[in-house]
Amino acid sequence: MSTFVRLGLKRIIQNQALNNNFNQKNVTFIRTITSKTTRMSQEDVSKPSPWPYNEKGYNLFNYFFDKTTSRLDENSKIIVVEGPLAAGKSKCAKQLASELDMLYLPEANLDMMYINNYGFDQRKLDSELPESCISWDVMDFLRNPKHRHTLRFQLQQYVVKLSQYIDALAHVLSTGQGVILDRCVYSDFVFAEAMFSQGFISKLGIKKYYEFRDNTIGELLRPHLIIYLDIPVPKVLENIKKRGISYEQDSKALTPQYLSVMEKHYKQNYLKELSKHSELLVYDWTDAGDVEIVIEDIERIDFNKYDAQDTHLKDWDHKMEEDWASLRHKYADKKEILMNYCNIPCFEVPELVVDAEDANTYHNVIEEAPGNKFLPGYNTHLGDTGTIFKMSSPHRNTLPLRERRTS
Amino acid sequence: MASGPKIATTPLELLSGPAPEPPFLSKYWAPFACGVIGFSSVCLANYVTKRPVWSGLQKHVLLSAGLAGIGKVVDDYRNQYMADRDAVLRHYVELHPEDFPPFERKQYKDILESWIPIR
Numbered sequence: 219m220s221t222f223v224r225l226g227l228k229r230i231i232q233n234q235a236l237n238n239n240f241n242q243k244n245v246t247f248i249r250t251i252t253s254k255t256t257r258m259s260q261e262d263v264s265k266p267s268p269w270p271y272n273e274k275g276y277n278l279f280n281y282f283f284d285k286t287t288s289r290l291d292e293n294s295k296i297i298v299v300e301g302p303l304a305a306g307k308s309k310c311a312k313q314l315a316s317e318l319d320m321l322y323l324p325e326a327n328l329d330m331m332y333i334n335n336y337g338f339d340q341r342k343l344d345s346e347l348p349e350s351c352i353s354w355d356v357m358d359f360l361r362n363p364k365h366r367h368t369l370r371f372q373l374q375q376y377v378v379k380l381s382q383y384i385d386a387l388a389h390v391l392s393t394g395q396g397v398i399l400d401r402c403v404y405s406d407f408v409f410a411e412a413m414f415s416q417g418f419i420s421k422l423g424i425k426k427y428y429e430f431r432d433n434t435i436g437e438l439l440r441p442h443l444i445i446y447l448d449i450p451v452p453k454v455l456e457n458i459k460k461r462g463i464s465y466e467q468d469s470k471a472l473t474p475q476y477l478s479v480m481e482k483h484y485k486q487n488y489l490k491e492l493s494k495h496s497e498l499l500v501y502d503w504t505d506a507g508d509v510e511i512v513i514e515d516i517e518r519i520d521f522n523k524y525d526a527q528d529t530h531l532k533d534w535d536h537k538m539e540e541d542w543a544s545l546r547h548k549y550a551d552k553k554e555i556l557m558n559y560c561n562i563p564c565f566e567v568p569e570l571v572v573d574a575e576d577a578n579t580y581h582n583v584i585e586e587a588p589g590n591k592f593l594p595g596y597n598t599h600l601g602d603t604g605t606i607f608k609m610s611s612p613h614r615n616t617l618p619l620r621e622r623r624t625s
Numbered sequence: 626m627a628s629g630p631k632i633a634t635t636p637l638e639l640l641s642g643p644a645p646e647p648p649f650l651s652k653y654w655a656p657f658a659c660g661v662i663g664f665s666s667v668c669l670a671n672y673v674t675k676r677p678v679w680s681g682l683q684k685h686v687l688l689s690a691g692l693a694g695i696g697k698v699v700d701d702y703r704n705q706y707m708a709d710r711d712a713v714l715r716h717y718v719e720l721h722p723e724d725f726p727p728f729e730r731k732q733y734k735d736i737l738e739s740w741i742p743i744r
Contacts, residue, residue, distance in 0.1 A: 592675050592676060592677055593674065593675045593676055596675075596676050596677055596680055598677070605676075605677055605680045606681075606682050607680075607681065607682060607683060609680075609681040609683075609684060611674065611676075
């Protein structure tokens with residue numbers, strides 16, 4: 219008897235809810251990414267304010283009160299702008315970000331890692347460090363590509379890109395705002411392959427690189443959309459000349475061979491693999507095309523056209539609220555654990571092994587550097603105040619949005 | 626004659642009578658030791674997590690005071706437990722005086738045998 223009552227009541231309530239939805243509200247289905255101008259003309263949908271994932275954790279208790287999908291909308295997407303060197307990626311990505319009202323993350327570089335929270339550049343300490351432990355960033359690589367530190371540089375690039383991609387995922391899931399990246403962790407292997415082809419890194423080295431990649435990349439969600447800005451190799455060299463960054467112009471690394479291997483791996487491996495999952499837009503950017511057209515093309519892409527069996531956008535196909543919540547928890551709060559997957563022993567690769575004595579000197583010197591003595595916020599000699607009653611530590615180690623230095 | 630605490634002559638006497646005043650150190654030992662452990666563990670935790678040792682002073686105060694309080698409570702509980710046990714024994718001795726005759730005092734000369742060096 220109670221079953222009758224229950225089912226009957228449920229039916230009445232559900233019918234009413236359906237009627238309410240379709241009769242009283244003016245339902246419009248929006249599926250594509252929309253630009254700022256398009257959004258202005260539309261009805262403003264109220265969303266909860268962005269979750270401050272840098273200060274506040276999101277655990278499974280929060281899940282009951284704060285639904286992740288309530289912030290996600292058609293613009294909560296990850297877009298990656300890819301292309302060879304000096305193709306105008308960052309300019310295009312910046313314009314796209316401002317038009318689509320998304321967050322632009324500059325291309326991951328080692329400046330994000332070498333400069334600490336107090337603005338102290340660790341590279342200044344190179345004179346005190348042994349040769350095996352000195353810093354090695356893109357500038358050093360381009361000037362001296364055959365150095366043994368090239369492999370370490372490439373691995374660090376991978377780690378920084380991984381860290382940045384985790385930040386991007388945390389940002390999308392916590393705030394609902396889309397993210398535009400200038401290159402990403404998925405495409406980093408094209409550099410490793412190009413370096414390997416030119417003999418800058420050894421066979422063992424590239425094996426180690428792929429060990430890092432295979433160990434970590436499966437933890438991430440692939441991007442929704444990849445925009446590839448294609449320019450031919452001679453034009454790349456011309457653009458590098460035109461851009462006039464000294465270390466790029468005089469580089470021994472940026473040869474036509476190196477660039478064509480990069481292009482080959484970009485097109486034949488990267489785009490081929492990722493286009494099984496992500497949407498792909500390829501442009502001939504030889505004469506720097508119009509971003510407006512790109513935006514129009516983006517607005518035309520229907521991201522909801524794939525069904526559950528399709529491989530496309532599989533990483534983003536989650537039915538349950540709980541799945542979204544645990545993903546958000548993973549990227550926003552558990553970044554350290556994900557980064558620890560890079561903790562791979564490298565004893566068999568001679569380029570990566572450092573003498574114990576050198577390592578000791580390195581650790582001592584780095585520990586002494588300004589801003590490294592205590593946690594950020596506790597260095598009184600660098601102007602932090604109120605440490606006597608302070609207890610908090612930084613909740614999350616988010617990479618700074620720092621552009622690569624050009625001189 | 627050397628002065629000192631009165632020597633009990635009967636088992637009942639041993640279990641009753643005013644207890645001697647405990648020395649200062651053993652009176653406050655438990656709260657003091659727990660307080661020091663609390664304080665130093667906060668300092669250690671600060672050091673390990675790369676904070677200045679004196680940062681978060683409220684943690685030092687709260688944990689030392691809290692642990693000192695716990696030490697005091699545990700010590701009091703133990704004292705009370707032992708007092709109860711003595712009271713039970715005392716009561717039993719009072720009920721069965723025939724089982725607890727006065728102590729028979731012995732001297733070492735009665736216990737130790739004379740030493741005869743033999744190789």
